[in-house]
Amino acid sequence: MGATLRVYKRRIRSVTATKKITKAMEMIAASRVVKAQRQVAASTPYASELTRAVTAVATGSNTQHPLTTEAERPTRAALLLITSDRGLAGGYSSNVIKAAELLTERLRAEGKEVDAYIVGRKGVSYYAFRERAVQESWTGFTDSPTYADAKAIAAPLIAAVQKDTAEGGVDELHIVFTEFVSMMTQTALDDRLLPLSLGTAAGEQDEPAKGGEILPLFEFEPSAEDVLDALLPRYVESRIYNALLQAAASKHAATRRAMKSATDNAEELIKSLSRLANAARQAEITQEISEIVGGASALADATAGSD
Amino acid sequence: MAELHVELVAADRQVWSGEASLVVARTSSGDIGVMPGHQPLLGVLQSGPVTIRTTGESGDGTVVAAVHGGFISFADNKLSLLAEIAELSDEIDVQRAERALERAKSDADAAAERRADVRLRAVTGVH
Numbered sequence: 001m002g003a004t005l006r007v008y009k010r011r012i013r014s015v016t017a018t019k020k021i022t023k024a025m026e027m028i029a030a031s032r033v034v035k036a037q038r039q040v041a042a043s044t045p046y047a048s049e050l051t052r053a054v055t056a057v058a059t060g061s062n063t064q065h066p067l068t069t070e071a072e073r074p075t076r077a078a079l080l081l082i083t084s085d086r087g088l089a090g091g092y093s094s095n096v097i098k099a100a101e102l103l104t105e106r107l108r109a110e111g112k113e114v115d116a117y118i119v120g121r122k123g124v125s126y127y128a129f130r131e132r133a134v135q136e137s138w139t140g141f142t143d144s145p146t147y148a149d150a151k152a153i154a155a156p157l158i159a160a161v162q163k164d165t166a167e168g169g170v171d172e173l174h175i176v177f178t179e180f181v182s183m184m185t186q187t188a189l190d191d192r193l194l195p196l197s198l199g200t201a202a203g204e205q206d207e208p209a210k211g212g213e214i215l216p217l218f219e220f221e222p223s224a225e226d227v228l229d230a231l232l233p234r235y236v237e238s239r240i241y242n243a244l245l246q247a248a249a250s251k252h253a254a255t256r257r258a259m260k261s262a263t264d265n266a267e268e269l270i271k272s273l274s275r276l277a278n279a280a281r282q283a284e285i286t287q288e289i290s291e292i293v294g295g296a297s298a299l300a301d302a303t304a305g306s307d
Numbered sequence: 308m309a310e311l312h313v314e315l316v317a318a319d320r321q322v323w324s325g326e327a328s329l330v331v332a333r334t335s336s337g338d339i340g341v342m343p344g345h346q347p348l349l350g351v352l353q354s355g356p357v358t359i360r361t362t363g364e365s366g367d368g369t370v371v372a373a374v375h376g377g378f379i380s381f382a383d384n385k386l387s388l389l390a391e392i393a394e395l396s397d398e399i400d401v402q403r404a405e406r407a408l409e410r411a412k413s414d415a416d417a418a419a420e421r422r423a424d425v426r427l428r429a430v431t432g433v434h
Contacts, residue, residue: 045316049387053349053380147318147391218382221350222336230351231378234391241318 002284008277012270019266022259025088029256032143033183036249039144040180043245047238054235056218057228058196065228068196074171076113078135078160079104080153082177082243083120084251085142092178092186092254093122096247099188100176107174115170117157119244135160145248150241157240158233161194171195173236177243178250184257186250193239196232309343310362311384315372317393323370326363330386332379333357339379347382354421356396356429357388371396373429375422396429404430 058068081100083093100123104114118124118137127134136156141149163169173194178186220227313330315323331340333355341348354375361368377390404426411420 039319042320043318045314045321046318046389049314049316049380049389050378053378053387053389056349056380056382151391218347218349218380221334221339221348221379226335227349227351227378234378234389238318 002280005277005280005284008273008280012273012277015266015269015273019263019270022262022266026256026259026263029252029259032252033249033256036144036245036252037180040242040245040249043238043242047242050231050235050238054196054231057220057224057231065225065232068194068228068232070195071165071171074110074112075165076115076170077107077172077174078115078117078157078170079107080117080157080173080175080240081119081123082175082247083118083123083126083142084247085121085139087122088258089251089254090258092251093120093126096176096178096188097123097126099190103174103176103190107172112172115160117153119153119247142244142251143248145241145244147237147241150237150244153244154233154237154240158236175240175243177247178254180246180249180253183253186253191243193236194232196235309384311341311343311345311381311386313359313386313388315357315359315374315388315393316390318391322372322390322393323359323395325359325361327359327386328362329358329360330388331358332374332388334379341379341381341386343384345381349380350378352377352379352388352390354425356425357393371429373399373426375425394426394429399426399430401427401430 079100081096083096087093104116107114115135116127116132117135118127119139120142121139124134124137124139138149138153157173160168160170161173165171172192174190174192176188176190179189180186310326310328311330313323313325313327314321329340329342331338332350333339333353334350335353339348339350352374354373357372357374359370359372361370372393372395374388374390375392377388377393380387380389404423408420408423408427411417411423
C-alpha cells in the first residue's frame with residue numbers, strides 16, 4: 001500500500017471514531033433535555049402558586065418590606081450569573097456571559113457597583129482568568145440542579161439584600177441565565193428579582209380576561225408582615241430554582257445541537273477523505289500498470305536487440 | 308355538600324390535588340381548619356401534619372401529609388398548600404423516619420428531630 005493511501009485510511013479511521021463519540025453525546029444530551037424539561041414542568045405549579053401569593057400580599061396590604069421597596073439611590077447590585085460546568089455546548093456559556101457583561105456595564109453606567117455571584121465552572125474560570133472579584137460561586141450541579149442547590153444559592157443573596165448598603169449589602173438583585181424557549185431556541189436573559197417590581201409579579205393578573213377582577217381581601221395568619229417575611233425568600237428561591245432548571249435544559253439542548261453539527265461535519269469529512277483515498281488508490285494502480293508495461297516493453301526491446 | 312379544591316404542591320412536584328370538605332393545617336399561631344366558603348386566607352405553615360378530608364371524585368376519606376414549612380392560601384374556594392418538602396403519609400418510609408429520629412436525637416439536631424417526628428406522626432395519625 002502506498003504512503004498517501006495509508007495516511008488517508010488512518011485519518012478516516014480516526015474521524016470515524018470521533019463521529020461515534022459525538023453521536024453518543026448527541027443522544028445522551030437529547031435524552032437529558034427531555035428529563036430537564038419535565039423537571040421544569042414539575043416545578044411550575046409551585047412557582048405559579050407562589051407568585052400568586054406574593055401578588056396577593058403585595059397588592060392586598062400596605063406592608064413595606066426591605067425586599068419590595070426600591071432604595072432611593074441604589075449604589076450596589078448583586079448579579080447572579082448561571083453558566084454550565086462543562087463545555088462542548090457551542091456558544092451556550094459565552095452567550096450568557098456576554099449578556100452578563102452587558103448588564104454589568106449598564107448597571108455601572110447607572111452608578112452602581114456590581115457584586116458577582118456565579119454558578120458553573122465556565123463562568124468561574126472566565127472571571128478568574130480576568131482576575132475579577134467574585135463574591136461567591138457554586139459548581140458541580142448545573143447538569144441536574146435540585147431545590148437544595150437553589151436554597152444554598154439564595155441564602156447569601158437574600159442576606160446581602162437584607163443588609164444595609166453601607167455595610168456591604170446590595171440594593172438590587174439581578175439574575176442572568178439562559179431561557180429555554182424550545183429545542184432549537186435558547187436565549188440569554190437578564191431579569192431583576194429584587195426589589196420586586198409588581199408589574200412582573202402581577203403580570204398574570206393583568207390578562208385581559210381577568211382585567212376587571214378584584215383580588216380578594218386576604219386575612220393574614222399571623223400578620224401581613226410575617227407572611228411577607230416568610231414568602232419573599234421562598235419566592236427568590238423558587239425563581240432561582242426555575243432559572244437553574246431552565247439553564248440546565250438549555251445547556252443540554254445546546255450540547256445536542258453542537259454534537260449534531262459535529263457528527264454532520266465528521267460525515268462530510270469522511271466522505272471527502274474517502275474520495276481522496278479512492279483517487280490515491282487509482283493513481284497507485286495506474287502507476288503500477290505503467291511501470292509493468294514500461295518494464296515489459298523494455299524487456300521486449302532488449303530481447304529484440306540481442307536476436 | 309360544598310367542597311373546595313385543594314392543591315398540595317412541593318417545590319419540585321405536585322403532591323396531591325382533588326376535592327375536599329375540610330383541611331386542617333398547622334400555622335405558626337396554631338392549627339387552622341378550612342372549610343368551603345372560608346374567608347380568603349394566607350398563612351405561614353409550620354412543619355406538621357396536614358389532614359385533608361376528601362369528598363367528591365376523590366372519594367370520602369382522609370389524606371394525611373407531612374409538610375415541612377410553607378404556606379397555605381385560600382381564595383375562591385381554591386386552597387393551595389405550598390411546601391418546600393411535602394410527603395403523603397403512604398409515601399413515608401416508617402423505618403427510615405424512625406432511624407432518622409434516632410440519629411437526630413443522638414446528634415441533638417432539633418430541626419432534624421422535628422422533621423422525623425412530623426413524618427412519623429403523619430403515618431400513625433397521632434397529632
